[in-house]
Structures are given as C-alpha cells and as structure tokens.
Amino acid sequence: MKVIITKNCMGDRNCNNLCPEVFEYDEDELKSIVKFDEIPERYQAVVQRAADECGAKAIEII
Numbered sequence: 001m002k003v004i005i006t007k008n009c010m011g012d013r014n015c016n017n018l019c020p021e022v023f024e025y026d027e028d029e030l031k032s033i034v035k036f037d038e039i040p041e042r043y044q045a046v047v048q049r050a051a052d053e054c055g056a057k058a059i060e061i062i
Contacts, residue, residue, distance in 0.1 A: 009058040015050040
C-alpha cells in the first residue's frame with residue numbers, strides 16, 4: 001500500500017492525530033506528509049480509516 005497526500009490537504013491534522021506513526025505535519029508546507037514510501041502492514045487499517053475520515057479527501061491510497 002502506498003499513500004499520497006494531495007494538494008487538497010487542509011492541514012487539520014486529523015490523520016496525524018489518528019496515526020502519528022505514518023503521518024507527520026510539515027510546518028513549511030502547512031500540510032501532512034507520509035513518513036513511508038510503502039505503508040507497513042501493521043498500519044494499513046488505520047491509514048485506510050484516516051483516508052475515509054479525511055474531510056478534504058486529501059489522502060489517496062494506491
């Protein structure tokens with residue numbers, strides 16, 4: 001599983017709060033970033049939840 005944060009990110013940090021092991025807030029870009037190229041299996045369910053709960057629909061799962 002790969003994840004991309006799109007330009008739609010509003011920087012509300014919900015994904016960061018839900019899964020700080022995967023998502024990090026970039027203060028310079030004012031949006032979340034993904035810490036992994038490939039999401040480890042142990043985080044995939046919570047990453048899917050973060051994508052489902054993202055109000056801006058800014059988390060794309062590939």
